[in-house]
Amino acid sequence: MQAANEEQAEFWSNSPSGAKWLTFEDQMDELLAPVLDLVFDRAGLQPGMRVLDIGCGTGASTVRAAEIVGETGHVLAADFSQPFLDRAGQRAAEKGLANIDLQHADVQTHSFVAVDRDAMISRFGVMFFEDTVAAFANMTRALKPGGQMTFAAWGPLNGNPWFKTPHILACARLGNPPPMDRNAPGPLAFHDHERVSGLLEQAGLTDIRVEQVPVSLRIRGTIEDCATLCTRIGPAARLITHFEGDAEDVLAIQAAIAEAFQQYVSANTVEIPALINLFQARKSK
Template identity: 40%
Template sequence: MTSTGTAWVAPANEDQLRAWDTAEGVFWADQADLFEHSLQRYDDWLLRAAGIRDGDHVLDVGCGTGSTTRAAAWLAGSGTALGVDLSSPMLMAAARRARDTGVGNATYLQADAQVHSFEPTAYDVLLSRTGCTFFADPLAAFTNLARAVRPGGQVALLVWQAPSQNPWFTELTTALAAGRFAPTPPSGAPSPFAFADPARVADILIAAGFADPECEPVKESMYWGPDVRTAEAFVLGVLGWMLADADADTRTRAITNLRRTLVKHFTPGGVSFPSAAWLVTSRKPA
């Protein structure tokens, strides 16, 4: 393990630290309202599956700017919620947002959840909203997290289904590719889609020490902004790396395609794309 001064990170997760703790994390922190809103329609599913009760201690993995940590803390009442993440800018935003909304029982920790020494059996509920698919070694990570969950504790994870089931990804990347090769994240490698295969997720959870894993398909719309202009800037913040090597012509075509795609998905409620996730539940054997 190596130290970054504030966080201990498994060497294989250093690329993730570099991404989330620098420019990408700053963009997420600056755009916290949009990012938190974008997946809001999934929150009820996730929180219901988490089954948080008054007095519970909740661990939110890859908490980002902390919307689910705040919601978990509110449900835990006299309990607590700890959000853990690699990204200091996102965690600073999370702490600020908890303070601003009067949530006093949420705390935040910069750490690599794959290797951090959590207090053993301290947590009643382990949850994550798209924050647990970036581990270089998911089995090591979930084995580590299993130690932190008390016997009988609950697991609720929201993870993306395959890119082919997620028009927000396929349509936006096809638009920005502008005829070039559109990226397909390699299955199983750390990425938003690393847990797209339910059989693999179940194998990881069982090998890590959890029981009865289930993956329920959930489809909700994903919000990208109140208008096309805001959505365009948001998309370019998230997927702008696709244009890093593009020449001026390609760039112009890509932006034109992007605007056309966003207009197609503009509704009175804003710009929204269909999306599909797995709601993964499991438990630590009692």
């Protein structure tokens, strides 16, 4: 495993920030449901297919794929985080799904069975590799000739106030973190769709397509509930951790986010606009 991938694995498996995804699983699944719908709408999975789910998280995508492909199909779900995989296994068991296997793996280097999968899917699970070309080439080896990848990544920062606004407000309170390369492994690493399309081509994929799709991220509850979630998961949460913000800092940032996001309140729901990069590519036949 490469050093940067070790860092990502540590973050998602053992850090308090990664653990919060388990704590707030229901809220995050609801928030990101439109993105998962987009992936499945484009992926075109069918009964009997063998699917590779990359960065499966706590299993929302895995369970849905397994239900679609049915008893004659199969889903192999891979993730950095063993706690996430454990939770995904629980969700599969609760649904009585026996057509799922879970793999704790660094997808950049893991030895998948070659020419074994009809399709690969991912919701926000492929932006974390030190060597993106190597990672996609490795995934491609698992696909059958003509097999299709379909994956979602966050689009440009300006189109995603869920990221941009809490980051700006947390910086205003706590200060600016060290500058980062926006293409470095992390949630926004695939914002530049032209760059990523080039990486997919270098990895040997063909028929590369990308759509920039606007969606609405929904949080049921009050604007305060939304602001609280923003200080638990996402860029504001990372800044609070980095600067060791105290309870007063957290409350101040929450209040600022609530004011900024007031424009997105509708009835008992907060609907935040987002811009998603939806990629598709095929293994050559």
